[in-house]
Amino acid sequence: MKRIPISRCASQLLAPSPLPRRPLCPYAAAKHARRSIVPHSHRVQARFQSTVAVPDEGDLELEMAAHSGPASTSHSRSEPLPLESLPSPHPSAAERSTRLHALRSRLSLPTRFPLQALARTLVHPSADANPAFNNASLSILGRQLLGYYMTEWLLCTYPRLPMDVIFAAIEAYIGPKALATVASEWGIEAAEEPGGEIDSGLLQFKRIRTGDDLPAALRRQAPWKWNVTTTHKIMTTDEFGSEDAPPSPHALEKTPVPSEEAAQAFVRALIGALHVHLGSPLVKRFFRDHFLSRHLDISTLFDFRTPTRDLSHLCAREGFESPVARLISETGRLSRHPVFIVGVYSGRDKLGEGAGSSLDEARVRAAAAALKAWYLYKPAEVTVPSSMEGALDTSTWRPNYVDCGEVIV
Amino acid sequence: MSTTCKALLRACPLQRQQPSLLPLTQCRHESSTRRHRKLLALPEAPSYTRRSTAPTLVFNPPSSAPNVYHTPSKFLPKEDKRLRLYAAAQQHAHKVAHSRQTSPIAAPGTPLHTGSHLPPRPSASLPAPVREPYEKKYHLTESDVQEIRRLRKQDPNTWTRVKLAEKFGCSQFFVGMVAKNVKKAERVEKEHRASRKKWGNRKRLAKEDRERRKALWGRDA
Numbered sequence: 001m002k003r004i005p006i007s008r009c010a011s012q013l014l015a016p017s018p019l020p021r022r023p024l025c026p027y028a029a030a031k032h033a034r035r036s037i038v039p040h041s042h043r044v045q046a047r048f049q050s051t052v053a054v055p056d057e058g059d060l061e062l063e064m065a066a067h068s069g070p071a072s073t074s075h076s077r078s079e080p081l082p083l084e085s086l087p088s089p090h091p092s093a094a095e096r097s098t099r100l101h102a103l104r105s106r107l108s109l110p111t112r113f114p115l116q117a118l119a120r121t122l123v124h125p126s127a128d129a130n131p132a133f134n135n136a137s138l139s140i141l142g143r144q145l146l147g148y149y150m151t152e153w154l155l156c157t158y159p160r161l162p163m164d165v166i167f168a169a170i171e172a173y174i175g176p177k178a179l180a181t182v183a184s185e186w187g188i189e190a191a192e193e194p195g196g197e198i199d200s201g202l203l204q205f206k207r208i209r210t211g212d213d214l215p216a217a218l219r220r221q222a223p224w225k226w227n228v229t230t231t232h233k234i235m236t237t238d239e240f241g242s243e244d245a246p247p248s249p250h251a252l253e254k255t256p257v258p259s260e261e262a263a264q265a266f267v268r269a270l271i272g273a274l275h276v277h278l279g280s281p282l283v284k285r286f287f288r289d290h291f292l293s294r295h296l297d298i299s300t301l302f303d304f305r306t307p308t309r310d311l312s313h314l315c316a317r318e319g320f321e322s323p324v325a326r327l328i329s330e331t332g333r334l335s336r337h338p339v340f341i342v343g344v345y346s347g348r349d350k351l352g353e354g355a356g357s358s359l360d361e362a363r364v365r366a367a368a369a370a371l372k373a374w375y376l377y378k379p380a381e382v383t384v385p386s387s388m389e390g391a392l393d394t395s396t397w398r399p400n401y402v403d404c405g406e407v408i409v
Numbered sequence: 410m411s412t413t414c415k416a417l418l419r420a421c422p423l424q425r426q427q428p429s430l431l432p433l434t435q436c437r438h439e440s441s442t443r444r445h446r447k448l449l450a451l452p453e454a455p456s457y458t459r460r461s462t463a464p465t466l467v468f469n470p471p472s473s474a475p476n477v478y479h480t481p482s483k484f485l486p487k488e489d490k491r492l493r494l495y496a497a498a499q500q501h502a503h504k505v506a507h508s509r510q511t512s513p514i515a516a517p518g519t520p521l522h523t524g525s526h527l528p529p530r531p532s533a534s535l536p537a538p539v540r541e542p543y544e545k546k547y548h549l550t551e552s553d554v555q556e557i558r559r560l561r562k563q564d565p566n567t568w569t570r571v572k573l574a575e576k577f578g579c580s581q582f583f584v585g586m587v588a589k590n591v592k593k594a595e596r597v598e599k600e601h602r603a604s605r606k607k608w609g610n611r612k613r614l615a616k617e618d619r620e621r622r623k624a625l626w627g628r629d630a
Contacts, residue, residue: 299477299478300628300629303628304627304628305627307627320483324538324542325539325540326535326539327537327538328536342539346483347483348535349483350481352475352477353475354474355474356626361623361626363539364626368628369475370481372477373477373478373479373480373481374480376478377484377485378480379489380489380490401486
């Protein structure tokens with residue numbers, strides 16, 4: 001497979017030049033050419049068949065006719081079609097939408113980011129099945145970018161985290177629920193029903209009617225195998241370690257979807273559009289400002305079943321003295337509410353401390369705290385690999401700490 | 410410390426409940442302001458004491474559980490530069506503690522002795538262990554294991570896991586590992602299930618809640 005640069009890889013997202021409906025982005029204009037698309041990574045191919053050939057202009061004629069203004073009436077002989085016949089708003093309406101202008105400045109995006117692209121990210125495939133006008137391809141790109149930046153940040157910042165905790169943390173940062181929350185915090189409002197006459201600044205998707213079931217594509221599928229291994233989760237499913245790969249956005253054409261699905265597709269598509277139009281440095285800054293700035297206490301994601309046993313295995317593996325629980329202080333041993341404070345020591349070093357209303361509880365909590373202290377190790381200086389992308393001066397690069405892995409009992 | 414407490418107790422004796430028939434005699438308490446002020450004049454904690462006349466920050470956080478994001482120095486990798494910083498800080502604290510006159514309430518072995526942000530001094534004595542630490546002995550031979558199996562098979566009611574563990578000086582877990590008695594385990598489990606069925610609603614709920622709380626031990630430490 002031939003590798004192509006990522007900037008060129010996204011040129012499919014812009015419709016070719018003879019199309020009247022798609023205004024050109026100055027950034028991508030130079031790279032504008034009709035070429036067949038090669039997915040640049042195996043994972044993209046494994047997850048979604050992301051390449052959808054844009055069909056040649058069949059119904060575009062119709063849309064042209066629908067929006068031929070007074071200037072172009074002399075060229076078209078037919079009557080202008082009503083706006084209602086379009087599945088989604090015309091791109092030329094984007095410049096007139098105050099909502100889009102407000103959204104662009106609310107997100108502090110530079111004015112060279114075209115409003116037409118912003119309008120396109122708001123059109124879910126369930127509203128407009130035409131892949132040249134909906135956000136399906138952009139949301140696939142955005143999903144990969146979000147997953148990449150999130151994973152590299154987590155792996156470099158907390159190099160010892162167990163895989164399950166990494167999956168949970170990724171889901172908490174950029175999972176569907178988090179993305180839907182981000183969209184609502186950005187002030188995205190949804191249209192009741194998609195259509196050409198709707199304001200371009202509204203999220204367009206086909207709603208599920210009250211009382212209807214979730215469509216089959218979005219329903220929880222039985223996993224491909226019942227004993228799903230961690231390797232399978234890493235290699236073949238999405239970035240959250242789900243048992244099954246999620247449905248491709250292209251598969252959701254004309255299916256009614258919940259609003260959360262449409263909102264997360266919008267956020268992903270916005271990331272993809274930013275990458276296409278403004279380049280990766282700005283996407284990285286945008287990601288840092290809007291996603292990494294969200295606080296997540298990773299220490300609450302752990303669930304140890306046998307912390308004492310895990311800790312003694314860890315100490316044996318690392319060559320430390322075996323852990324000993326010691327009673328640091330206590331109060332009310334013979335009362336109804338005693339409190340014991342137990343520390344776990346390896347040799348003379350205290351590894352963790354826990355409080356509990358029984359000696360066993362305090363001991364187990366102390367062991368769990370010690371394990372968390374091990375797993376939540378944070379190197380003093382972290383340089384993520386993507387920060388060196390295209391940098392000429394690589395002297396600031398520090399190799400990241402790589403851990404040998406979690407404790408397996 | 411102890412003398413102070415005694416004196417305070419002496420200062421406020423219990424009021425007599427019953428009016429006695431004995432004639433009232435005058436008894437003198439240490440209740441004057443001057444004496445109380447003298448008794449309560451405890452030396453200040455070192456973290457509150459100013460070391461110089463220059464304006465300083467007083468850092469005396471309330472005692473709390475250590476943060477799990479603060480990696481213990483034993484868990485730091487060899488090349489981490491925090492190891493050197495911690496060692497330097499500890500050395501400095503050592504030197505300061507030896508050079509300065511400390512107040513008796515911050516004597517070595519008391520909680521006020523070390524700052525909460527520093528690792529404990531290696532010279533401080535460790536607290537008592539919760540359970541007596543033991544070394545694994547690995548002393549049982551093949552014939553001992555055969556004997557355990559024979560006894561367990563012969564009379565599982567007499568030779569329970571506890572008895573065998575006491576006799577051979579090993580753990581119950583080891584006995585269960587080498588001499589498994591499936592029939593006895595099933596019978597005991599059946600008995601337990603029968604007795605669990607007799608539980609009332611309140612007891613069952615209490616036991617279930619206890620299980621649920623126990624599952625939280627490993628989650629929100």
